[in-house]
Amino acid sequence: MILCKMQPGHIAGVKDLLDSCFGTSAWSTESIAAQLDKPDSYCAVAVDEDKVVGYIAFEKILDEGSIVELAVDPEHRRQGMGRRLVELMLSSCTGVKTICLEVRVSNTAARSLYEAFDFEEITIRKNYYDDPREDAAIMIKKVNE
Numbered sequence: 001m002i003l004c005k006m007q008p009g010h011i012a013g014v015k016d017l018l019d020s021c022f023g024t025s026a027w028s029t030e031s032i033a034a035q036l037d038k039p040d041s042y043c044a045v046a047v048d049e050d051k052v053v054g055y056i057a058f059e060k061i062l063d064e065g066s067i068v069e070l071a072v073d074p075e076h077r078r079q080g081m082g083r084r085l086v087e088l089m090l091s092s093c094t095g096v097k098t099i100c101l102e103v104r105v106s107n108t109a110a111r112s113l114y115e116a117f118d119f120e121e122i123t124i125r126k127n128y129y130d131d132p133r134e135d136a137a138i139m140i141k142k143v144n145e
């Protein structure tokens with residue numbers, strides 16, 4: 001298993017991973033490629049025997065960062081991979097004072113993971129998600145550099 005900065009050659013593997021995690025609401029191949037190309041974006045993958053089994057995408061606007069995607073292959077969950085991807089992202093992002101994200105209120109796994117990194121819920125955005133319709137919790141972490 002390796003964790004590394006994402007390369008264009010990982011795009012198809014990330015697409016398969018996101019399809020398995022998010023079904024019809026998964027990002028398209030074009031969105032994954034566009035995220036990788038953004039100048040202030042940081043994308044990393046976990047690869048196990050040539051299969052992409054973890055993905056994190058982070059982006060920055062001025063001194064504000066956001067985690068825009070995080071996914072771990074269902075068969076590789078609860079083995080510390082989500083934690084390692086967040087740690088890698090935190091050690092790679094510089095010049096940010098806060099990191100924010102949105103997460104489905106029912107997503108206990110992701111919320112627990114983020115809370116372990118001191119993300120705090122600051123508000124709820126009503127009906128933010130479709131398929132199924134659900135509120136988003138907005139979580140923020142202050143970064144001390």
Ligand SMILES: CC(C)(COP(=O)(O)OP(=O)(O)OC[C@H]1O[C@@H](n2cnc3c(N)ncnc32)[C@H](O)[C@@H]1OP(=O)(O)O)[C@@H](O)C(=O)NCCC(=O)NCCS
Nearest residue numbers: 021070071072077078079080081082083103109110112113
């Ligand atoms: C959220 C997700 C990335 C977690 O990945 P993971 O590799 O299983 O997480 P880890 O094994 O690193 O777990 C780290 C901590 O997160 C919490 N956690 C992870 N899965 C959990 C679960 N199912 N229930 C409760 N807490 C959980 C725990 O605190 C865990 O620490 P512990 O194992 O010491 O108890 C994964 O479940 C996933 O891909 N889910 C679908 C996609 C998704 O929801 N993405 C987030 C969008 S905002």
